[in-house]
Amino acid sequence: MESISIFDMLKIGVGPSSSHTLGPWRAAERWISELKSAQMFDEVVNIRVHVYGSLALTGKGHATDYAIMLGLSGTDPVEIPIKDIHAIVADIQETQILNFGNSKSISFDPKTDILFHRKFLEFHANGLQFEATLKSGKTKKNTYYSIGGGFVVVKERKNAKRNIATFNSFPFPIQKGTELLAYCQSENKSISEIVLENERSLRSDAEINEKLDHVWKTMLECMYIGCHTEGKLPGGLNVTRRAYDINKNLLYGSHVYDSPEAWLSTIRNTEVKFRQILKWVSCFALAVNEVNASLGRVVTAPTNGSAGVIPAVLMYYMVIENHEADFEHIKNFLFVAGEIGSIFKKGATISAAMGGCQAEIGVSSAMAAGALTELLGGTPEQVLMAAEIAMEHHLGLTCDPIGGLVQIPCIERNSMGAIKAINAAELALGSDPKDAKVPLDKVVETMWATAKDMSSKYKETSEGGLAIGINMSDC
Known part of the structure; x- marks a missing residue:
């Protein structure tokens, strides 16, 4: 049974959309964390992000591209000064340089490195894939789904329920x-x-x-x-x-x-x-x-x-x-x-x-x-x-x-x-x-x-x- 804290339901973040802005932002942060855990972060030389379905169709209006850039830059939606958002994005757009994970500079052109696809992925309408090219020439791809409310998953719903990593044993587990x-x-x-x-x-x-x-x-x-x-x-x-x-x-x-x-x-x-x-x-x-x-x-x-x-x-x-x-x-x-x-x-x-x-x-x-x-x-x-x-x-x-x-x-x-x-x-x-x-x-x-x-x-x-x-x- 899925155990959800009220702080999962009431998250602090930045507008305009929890699924199209906060979700992709958190997905980018999660991807960076997973790259570091796999000892691949320092090997990354190029990044490309693919956005699918609803995320792509209304992504520009929901600032999905902004969220991706901010997440890849290592900023936190809870703490970032609101006045800094446009400045960070404008700097990336102008210089075509991304401060990846707030620790290394990587060439990044939002116009060509964030790709919007009308195609819908099978599991959820809000899919996005992060693709990293490593020094060895190999690529590392990770796909995430922004399923609403800032929640981000990597597996389909039934598996995500079985594999909750944080906790699954409330004293009063509630499904209905x-x-x-x-x-x-x-x-x-x-x-x-x-x-x-x-x-x-x-x-x-x-x-x-x-x-x-x-x-x-x-x-x-x-x-x-x-x-x-x-x-x-x-x-x-x-x-x-x-x-x-x-x-x-x-x-x-x-x-x-x-x-x-x-x-x-x-x-x-x-x-x-x-x-x-x-x-x-x-x-x-x-x-x-x-x-x-x-x-x-x-x-x-x-x-x-x-x-x-x-x-x-x-x-x-x-x-x-x-x-x-x-x-x-x-x-x-x-x-x-x-x-x-x-x-x-x-x-x-x-x-x-x-x-x-x-x-x-x-x-x-x-x-x-x-x-x-x-x-x-x-x-x-x-x-x-x-x-x-x-x-x-x-x-x-x-x-x-x-x-x-x-x-x-x-x-x-x-x-x-x-x-x-x-x-x-x-x-x-x-x-x-x-x-x-x-x-x-x-x-x-x-x-x-x-x-x-x-x-x-x-x-x-x-x-x-x-x-x-x-x-x-x-x-």
Whole structure:
């Protein structure tokens, strides 16, 4: 049984895509590590990278080439200063020299050494192969698959499950929602308490708290940056940032604050009529994905394209529902969200290239709905009911980004996913789970069946839907 930590589901990285940007970046890092382990790194004299399928079709819009260059340069997406990204890439493009692994200079021309192929590899739509020429003249090739959410594998799904190298023995191993509920009932614990016990098998409480605090602060800072940055997004669509004006108008432009935390406190003192609540939730979600679209730092939750839903719903809880909310509430929210996301990853997919946008916005909405339900006092059964409701009403959602950019319709979809999550939580809290007709596990199965039936045109290829209905020239 695949054991997935919440920190696998909630990764810190750089936008605009977890599968098309963070995944290739991590694959490049992994390749370098494997070359070093095989005593081949110092023998490398030339590099070529082949990108396949969805990675190729929307790679330029998702900055896949940037990610590959940054990964090969030995930079870390968690730590790299955002301002350095364009400078590093520009230097490689201009000099045609790559600082391979941040330790040796190699001739590298991105125009000829990163090759985009429309061909799809057999296992997954997001395939890439790294090819090194050694001093001996021999070549070393490694193929990786970016399967969504920043996860990178080298073998097909069933083998990857059997060969998990890091850990496979949670005290409460969970594959399905029914198993999670059984543990909650037998142990008389909430979902967040069960997840905490699993995490404790990997790291200390101090480490858990430190990592969760880093995740939350990254989310909050991302919302803050998005709400205080105006102008147009890069990429050619000329999309206007909206979070800035929404935030300004809701605060009436008269408040003074100098940090994300002070901003949060200020929002708590604003008017909270129904329309204002809708606007704030949308504002938080838009802010995150405007940062994501501009190669900013976000938390993959569970993907970059859906990174705005969970922060927006968590902020809703903190600024609308509970002004006394503290770090314990944040922890529990993220515990539940991460666990629900892992159930979808194990039973279906979180990759839009495999399942359409239902696998991204749908999953993130389900994660947020379940997490909010626990914080609002819901039972474990109601938590899973909320997650099911949220996903049920995202089934069949396609991924058809205009220009291959994570902007239209992706940014607005985060707003819609957040609102749906809150609605799903309220529906579940007002219902008896015994009366539910569709259990979570069935909607997971249905989502995967829908994904397999969905035309490839609607799986992050920009070959159908809005992607061909609206041309770049129209924008």
